[in-house]
Amino acid sequence: MKTERIGHSDVRFRRQGEGELAAVFVHGFLDDQYVWDDMISSLTTSGVERVTLDLAGCGDRTEASGPFAYERFAAEVGSVVDAVGKRFVVVGQSLGAAVAELVAAERPERAAGLVLVNPVPLAGTQLPDEVIERFRSLGGDPAAQRAVRMQLSPAWPAAELDRLVVGGARMRPEAVRDFADCWNTGHPAGGRPSRFEGPTLVVRGGDDGFVTEELVGEHVLPRFGSVRSVPVSGAGHWVHIEQPARVAGHIDDFLAGVPFSGRTTPSGTVPAQAWTNAFAAKSPGAFGEAFAADVVLEASVLTRPVEGRDQVERVMGAASAIYESLAFTEEVVNGRRTYLEWGATAFGGMRLEGVTILTKDGEGRIARAAIHHRPLDAVKRFSAELRERLRGVVDAEHFHQG
Structure with missing residues (x-):
């Protein structure tokens, strides 16, 4: 010292x-x-x-x-x-x-x-x-x-x-x-x-x-x-x-979740902070450090899961850019799962709330993410916006059509 x-x-x-x-x-x-x-x-x-x-x-x-x-x-x-x-x-x-x-x-x-x-x-x-x-x-x-x-x-x-x-x-x-x-x-x-x-x-x-x-x-x-x-x-x-x-x-x-070399953290830590930090960056690549190569994304705004790091990064990068504000308010860790409660705004102040469940693999990376949004009207609008932003990048069949 x-x-x-x-x-x-x-x-x-x-x-x-x-x-x-x-x-x-x-x-x-x-x-x-x-x-x-x-x-x-x-x-x-x-x-x-x-x-x-x-x-x-x-x-x-x-x-x-x-x-x-x-x-x-x-x-x-x-x-x-x-x-x-x-x-x-x-x-x-x-x-x-x-x-x-x-x-x-x-x-x-x-x-x-x-x-x-x-x-x-x-x-x-x-x-x-x-x-x-x-x-x-x-x-x-x-x-x-x-x-x-x-x-x-x-x-x-x-x-x-x-x-x-x-x-x-x-x-x-x-x-x-x-x-x-x-x-x-x-x-x-x-x-x-x-x-x-x-x-x-x-x-x-x-x-x-x-x-x-x-x-x-x-x-x-x-x-x-x-x-x-x-x-x-x-x-x-x-x-x-x-x-x-x-x-x-x-x-x-x-x-x-802060990128710098020469860092070690206790083994078994769920990279929840890497996930939340990536929302601040609002870019697909920001999520990469947290994901396993075969990560699976499930969400209320999706009609079927998105699989693989590259595709999931693209979806999450586009989704993070839609939010006007996002606050993670509660966190619970149970074994390999982390539960994050959050509230957000989008589309000129529309309120969304939900829970995200992150499941890690044996190396501590996110192998599965499940994002539960509410209310239903916001889910539909969010899905439609994602479909437009990812047109030609992610199959439109992944999103609600209504």
Whole structure:
């Protein structure tokens, strides 16, 4: 492990491991860079360098002067990403998730992926004055900080809770107020679809009463073109501290779908993330890495299966281009099968929902994919559109004629 500094500034960052891909971790409100340590130590993907830093006003930078705002945080994290100088995945928690999105959106040519852990919406939480004041007034009050942390996360490791309460109490009250106003007010970009168009993973503690399933479903997921959301039971707002190994497992799965050499992942992993990442790319070749040579595709929009990697790639590439948005909201793994629940829009906002079942072969590639769409009217329209887009490429008899 080594520590480097950005020029003559007070921005320092830690680098662990080596690889052609960097995973950059951005902490949240009242925290510091060390909140990621247990989770990082549980990652198993090789060929990935781990990078952490303190945001201004936090951790070892409590003496930093303001402003404490998204623009400043994104600029500093961006300077670290640029200094590392390689393709990267950026991981952010809570307020740090919004910072992570801004950093990735500014560097689309090098940003390989985005992971949002219990993300506050980039547009802000917009809490009323009497509620946000509770958070604004936490500076210098360790007892109140402890109470808030325990309320929002049910399974704190005692030692880490004590450490973070001490560290959070060191933050200057004016910095705490600015941080709270930052994540409550939000950023103007949050009112629009995200400018980051690559693969995105959302990890949320199932018992988080602050960043709820409804908040994520209404104000986070719809902003991304290809996003997968996974809940972690038995954890709240600080899910990466409460369940570090499980969060690491989801990030390892996400990294499995990011193309880079020198990577190894645990054997037997279903390449679900490679599948979801391919939807972000919207091209036939993007699905190739996930498929076995003799893959079979079944779907509600097909009258009969499509067989073979080349043909299935063509169908999936055309299908992914029809979707205007696509969010993978749930995932269950049972042996060689992965079940993905999703929601999407197409044809000017028409809503589609469904479940995809991926079955892997002995080498971990997808040997069979079954995609169940609904409602019926959308199925018919989607099938007709596929037939037109694949005319002369895939036999029209594979599609509904009505």
